[in-house]
Amino acid sequence: MAILGERNLLLAWRLREFVTHLPSLCALHSLAAFACAVAIWGHPGFPFAVIWALLISACNLRRYLLSREYYPDTIDAAHLTTFYRRLQITANVESVFWAAGAITLFPILFPKHPVFFAVLTAGLMASSVIAYRSLPKPLTSYLVAAMVASAVLSFTMTEQISWPSFALALLFGGSLIRACWRQARAYDRYLREQIEQQQTAETVKLLLHEYEASASDWLWEVDEGNCLVNVCERFGTAARHDRNFLEGRELVGLFKSGPAREKLAALMLECASFRDLVVEVDLAGEARWWSISGNPTSDGTMRGVMRDVTDSRKTEQRVAHMARYDTLSGLANRHLFNETLDDMLGRQVKNQQIALLYIDLDHFKSVNDTLGHHIGDELIRVSAARLSGIVREHDLAARLGGDEFAVLLTRVSDLRTAHICAQRIVDAMAEPFNLMGQTVRVSASVGVAYSPTRGLESEEFMRQADLALYAAKRAGRSTYADFDAALNLEERTRRDLELDLRTAIAEGQFTLVYQPQVCLKTGEWTGKETLVRWEHPVRGRIMPVEFIGIAEETGLIIPLGEWIIRQAIHEAARWEEPHTIAINLSPIQMRNPNLVNVLTNAIASAQIEPERVEIEITENALMHDSEANVELLHRLRKTGVRIALDDFGTGYSSLNYLRAFPFDKIKIDRCFVSELLDRSDCQAIVRNVIMLARALGMETTAEGVETREQYEWLKLHGCTEAQGYYISRPMEAADAAEASGALSEWPAGEVIADNVHQLHGKVA
Numbered sequence: 035m036a037i038l039g040e041r042n043l044l045l046a047w048r049l050r051e052f053v054t055h056l057p058s059l060c061a062l063h064s065l066a067a068f069a070c071a072v073a074i075w076g077h078p079g080f081p082f083a084v085i086w087a088l089l090i091s092a093c094n095l096r097r098y099l100l101s102r103e104y105y106p107d108t109i110d111a112a113h114l115t116t117f118y119r120r121l122q123i124t125a126n127v128e129s130v131f132w133a134a135g136a137i138t139l140f141p142i143l144f145p146k147h148p149v150f151f152a153v154l155t156a157g158l159m160a161s162s163v164i165a166y167r168s169l170p171k172p173l174t175s176y177l178v179a180a181m182v183a184s185a186v187l188s189f190t191m192t193e194q195i196s197w198p199s200f201a202l203a204l205l206f207g208g209s210l211i212r213a214c215w216r217q218a219r220a221y222d223r224y225l226r227e228q229i230e231q232q233q234t235a236e237t238v239k240l241l242l243h244e245y246e247a248s249a250s251d252w253l254w255e256v257d258e259g260n261c262l263v264n265v266c267e268r269f270g271t272a273a274r275h276d277r278n279f280l281e282g283r284e285l286v287g288l289f290k291s292g293p294a295r296e297k298l299a300a301l302m303l304e305c306a307s308f309r310d311l312v313v314e315v316d317l318a319g320e321a322r323w324w325s326i327s328g329n330p331t332s333d334g335t336m337r338g339v340m341r342d343v344t345d346s347r348k349t350e351q352r353v354a355h356m357a358r359y360d361t362l363s364g365l366a367n368r369h370l371f372n373e374t375l376d377d378m379l380g381r382q383v384k385n386q387q388i389a390l391l392y393i394d395l396d397h398f399k400s401v402n403d404t405l406g407h408h409i410g411d412e413l414i415r416v417s418a419a420r421l422s423g424i425v426r427e428h429d430l431a432a433r434l435g436g437d438e439f440a441v442l443l444t445r446v447s448d449l450r451t452a453h454i455c456a457q458r459i460v461d462a463m464a465e466p467f468n469l470m471g472q473t474v475r476v477s478a479s480v481g482v483a484y485s486p487t488r489g490l491e492s493e494e495f496m497r498q499a500d501l502a503l504y505a506a507k508r509a510g511r512s513t514y515a516d517f518d519a520a521l522n523l524e525e526r527t528r529r530d531l532e533l534d535l536r537t538a539i540a541e542g543q544f545t546l547v548y549q550p551q552v553c554l555k556t557g558e559w560t561g562k563e564t565l566v567r568w569e570h571p572v573r574g575r576i577m578p579v580e581f582i583g584i585a586e587e588t589g590l591i592i593p594l595g596e597w598i599i600r601q602a603i604h605e606a607a608r609w610e611e612p613h614t615i616a617i618n619l620s621p622i623q624m625r626n627p628n629l630v631n632v633l634t635n636a637i638a639s640a641q642i643e644p645e646r647v648e649i650e651i652t653e654n655a656l657m658h659d660s661e662a663n664v665e666l667l668h669r670l671r672k673t674g675v676r677i678a679l680d681d682f683g684t685g686y687s688s689l690n691y692l693r694a695f696p697f698d699k700i701k702i703d704r705c706f707v708s709e710l711l712d713r714s715d716c717q718a719i720v721r722n723v724i725m726l727a728r729a730l731g732m733e734t735t736a737e738g739v740e741t742r743e744q745y746e747w748l749k750l751h752g753c754t755e756a757q758g759y760y761i762s763r764p765m766e767a768a769d770a771a772e773a774s775g776a777l778s779e780w781p782a783g784e785v786i787a788d789n790v791h792q793l794h795g796k797v798a
Contacts, residue, residue, distance in 0.1 A: 044222060045114050048168040049104065049121075055165040056101045060094035062161050063128070066154055067091060070135065074142050086135045093128040097121065118169075125172035129179035132158070137186050163214065170218035177211050251341040254326075256285050258334040260302050272324075272342060274317050290314040290321075298326065305330040312343060323347040360433040362411060363418035371432035371440055375492045378444060379485070389452035391441040392481040392499035393421070393459060396511040398437035400654075401474055412469045413476070420462045424455065440499070449484050449516070456480045456514035464512060477512035479503055484516070501525055532584050534570065539593050543569050546602055547764040550774075551616070551735060551757040554749040559774045561614030561648065563757060564602040565764050566594075586622050595623045600636045603647060607640035610773040616648040618680065621655040630669050637673070644674025650701065652680045667695050678735070682723060692730060700727045702753070704738025711743055724752050 067090035071083035104117050159180065166173035252268035261282050262269075270277040273288065280288075286302065289295045294313040301308045309327045316322075321344075328338030358370040366374070378388055395417060402410030414437065421439060425431045430442040441459070446452055463478035481503030483495055498517040501524070506515035538544065548562035568576040585591040599617055606615035623629060637644050649670055656663050667677055678699035679692070692700075702723055706716045720736070727734045736748050739758030748756055 044226070045118060047228075048221075049114065049118060051168045052121075052165065053101045053104055057098060059161055059165040060098045062157070064091040064094045066158060067135070070139055070154065074139065077142055079139065079142055083135075083139055086131065086139070089131050090128065090135070093124055093131065097124045097128075100124065121169075122172055122175075125166075126175045129175040132176070133179035133182055136180075136184075159210075163210070166214075168218070168221055170215050173214045174211055177214065181208075181211075251339045253337070254285065254328075254340055255337045256302070256335060260285055260336070263335075269340070272340070273315075288315060289324075290316050302328070302336060305334070305336065312347065360418075363414055363433040365418050365422070365439070366430055366432035368432065368434045371430065371434065371442065372492060374430050375442060375495065378442065379490055379492055379495065387446045387448070388485050389443040389446045389449070389455075390483040390485075390495055390499045391443070391452065391456055391459065391514075392483070392496070392503045393439040393441065394479050394503055394507070395437035395439075395463065396477040396479055396507075398476060401476060405469075405472065405474070409469050409472065409474065413467060413474060416467055416469065417463060417478075420465075421459065424458050424462060446484070449482075452482050452484055453514070456482050460512060460514055479506040479511050480514035481506055482514055482516045497525075528584065531581060532588055532590075535568075535581055535584060535588075535590055538568055538570070539590060539597070542597075543571070544594070544597065545569055546598065546605065546767055548615075548767070548770040549757055549764045550762045550770075551614075551755050552761055554745070554753055554756055559611065559613055560755055561616055562606075562765075562770055563616040563650075564598065564618070566598055582620070586620055589622065591620050591622045592626050595620065595626075596628075596632045599632055600639070603636040603640045603642055605767050605771065606646065607642040609771050612643070612646060614646055614648050614676070616650055616678065618650045618652075619655065621652075624651070624655050624663055624666060629666070630673065633670070633675065634673050637675075645676060647674075648676040648678055648699070650678045650680040653682065664694050692726075696730070697732055699733040699735055699754075702734060702736045704758075707736050707738045707744060707748075707758075708740070710747060711741075717747075720748075720753075721751055727754075728752065 064087075067087035071080065071087040074080055074083055077083075100117065100120055162173060162176045166176065252272060253266050254262065254269060255264045257263050261284050262280050263282070265277045265280045267277065270280060273280060286295060286299045289298065290313070292314060294311065298308075298311055298313055301311070307329045310325050311327070312323055312325050314321060314323055322342060323344050324340050325343045326338060326340045328336050330336050358367060359365065360367045375390070395413070398410065398413065401413060414433070417437075417439070418431070418433060421431045421441065425441050425443075426445075428444050430444070432440050432442075434440055441455065443452055443455060459480055460478055463476060467474040467476065481499045481501065483499035483502055485495060498521075501521040502515045502517040505517075505521060506513050509515060545567050547565045547567055549565060550559050551561045551563060552558065553560050566578055568578075568581055570576050582591070585594055602615055602617050606613070619629075626632075633647075633649075637647060651663075651667070671677060676698040677695070678701055679697045680701045681703045682700045700723060702720055706720050709716045710720060724734050733754040735755040735757060736744075736753050737757055739745050739748065739756045739760045741760055744758075745756060745760055
């Protein structure tokens with residue numbers, strides 16, 4: 035159309051249709067002319083009729099030869115106009131001949147053959163209207179010629195003028211001419227609609243071609259039997275098959291069996307529209323995913339588009355896996371575990387029991403902080419692998435965070451089944467771990483909660499397992515413990531104690547007592563260790579072992595520790611003798627950024643010499659963020675206070691800390707002193723610690739000295755100081771403030787060393 039233009043394209047389509055009718059029309063007109071001549075055989079006008087018929091035949095022959103020169107698919111506009119002009123001229127000439135013949139011959143023909151005349155007239159008119167419906171101008175020539183001939187015959191066929199015939203000739207002729215042009219306009223509209231449809235189809239085809247060439251999608255089409263037809267090149271490439279191989283194959287059969295394929299088959303069977311249905315296809319052993327959309331057509335077929343969504347599908351699967359599984363261990367995460375637990379408890383049926391094992395790795399933080407986070411991560415991975423090897427396929431193992439794991443046993447016949455699994459976990463975790471060339475030993479504590487009945491909430495079930503885990507830890511770790519109702523009572527007691535602890539800190543319900551430390555060489559007092567007591571208004575005096583752990587877990591150790599620092603230094607400043615005041619710091623306090631300020635302000639406020647203040651740090655406190663803690667120790671040293679390493683030998687990498695920081699004192703833990711006289715290994719350890727401290731220029735203090743024999747052994751082997759019940763129990767603040775010489779009496783029945791000043795007073 036862009037070459038010919040709309041006008042010439044319409045002309046080409048009109049001529050194409052006319053040329054298809056032209057041979058039969060030429061033959062009919064020629065035959066009709068000779069039929070007229072034969073009909074007047076023997077009449078004087080017969081020669082004229084033959085000549086006239088020959089002229090009519092010559093015109094039709096000319097038109098026929100013209101039609102042979104026409105090229106239906108031509109894009110030459112000049113060829114179209116020339117052919118149309120010649121065709122119009124020929125039609126006009128033939129019309130004149132027909133009009134002349136009708137005026138001359140029809141009066142002779144009608145009396146002899148009236149029926150023939152009627153048939154001939156009707157046939158000529160009908161054939162011309164049918165053949166020339168696409169070309170109104172040539173048809174108009176025929177109709178005008180017929181109308182003129184009819185009008186003339188109205189005057190010449192009879193002696194009297196037939197006015198009705200004349201009027202009908204004009205009326206019928208005009209009506210036919212009008213109808214022929216109306217038909218031509220309708221035909222033009224039809225042709226224009228066809229042109230628009232063709233343009234739209236070409237545009238769509240072009241767009242589809244560009245779409246297939248540039249987009250990642252491809253088109254598909256199936257017949258009434260849902261078999262592929264018109265398979266495009268991109269479809270064949272995606273399916274890794276030749277187009278001819280795919281042609282005629284059932285579309286659904288390409289996909290892997292499963293719910294998605296069954297859904298696709300049902301939708302196509304119903305001829306229902308669908309969008310973005312993801313189905314799996316197996317391509318030479320490789321799993322791929324295609325998204326398919328389709329719409330039915332009016333003829334019962336279906337068409338649509340497909341695209342490969344394998345990458346996005348794998349991304350979605352990875353995201354979904356990351357949302358439900360722990361990336362480090364590969365086990366289920368807390369979200370998936372809670373979801374599964376809720377589901378199991380919600381649909382628990384009669385005679386179906388489940389058990390929950392809550393697992394914590396003992397000493398994990400020590401390994402993580404001393405050997406590095408990469409070793410800690412590897413420990414988590416290997417522990418998870420061991421855990422996965424123990425649980426059954428229908429059970430669920432999960433990492434809840436840090437070094438906490440959980441196992442959900444979904445088919446438990448009785449509590450013994452849960453005990454067997456718990457013991458296997460304890461035994462597996464007790465085996466040495468070979469982590470990146472280093473051998474590491476840890477253990478596991480397991481809390482067991484058992485649900486033989488329905489109606490238990492997941493949060494309560496988890497709480498029961500958590501309480502059982504704490505029971506296992508209190509039992510010495512590397513074991514398992516069951517939940518029982520008594521643990522609920524312990525938890526309530528613990529919660530009440532936490533609430534009372536907050537009130538106690540606000541109301542100042544704490545007091546300090548002090549345990550003396552003596553020089554083994556001279557027997558004189560050298561210092562006192564600060565110990566805290568809680569004066570509960572209802573329960574009476576509560577010892578630290580009952581509330582310090584709660585204070586550390588809740589963070590209340592921070593305000594409590596600050597009060598202890600200020601109060602101990604304030605009371606030590608009023609003592610009659612300038613003894614050292616030793617104050618313990620917990621690991622939580624070590625992370626308090628305000629610690630140094632609290633200490634320096636307390637020293638300044640009490641106006642006490644900084645060297646009289648001794649800060650005791652346990653090895654366990656140093657193992658958390660060791661570099662930061664060593665830096666803190668240097669900041670404390672700059673204030674002038676003394677630093678002691680408490681509970682030496684009970685933690686990890688003690689020698690490493692002695693190298694990293696020059697402590698003033700090493701305190702030998704009571705676990706070595708208590709069995710000092712009975713075990714040679716304890717003697718060897720204590721002896722070597724004393725020698726090590728002497729070599730490093732540090733003092734040593736033995737804790738838990740309870741007999742004269744322990745006292746004398748330590749003195750003999752060069753220990754610097756000692757403290758314990760043999761020397762003195764913790765003293766009230768008022769007694770600790772008095773001079774040691776004023777305390778002249780020792781409790782009856784106690785035998786002490788000759789060089790120890792005898793003491794008396796209220797002990798705590």
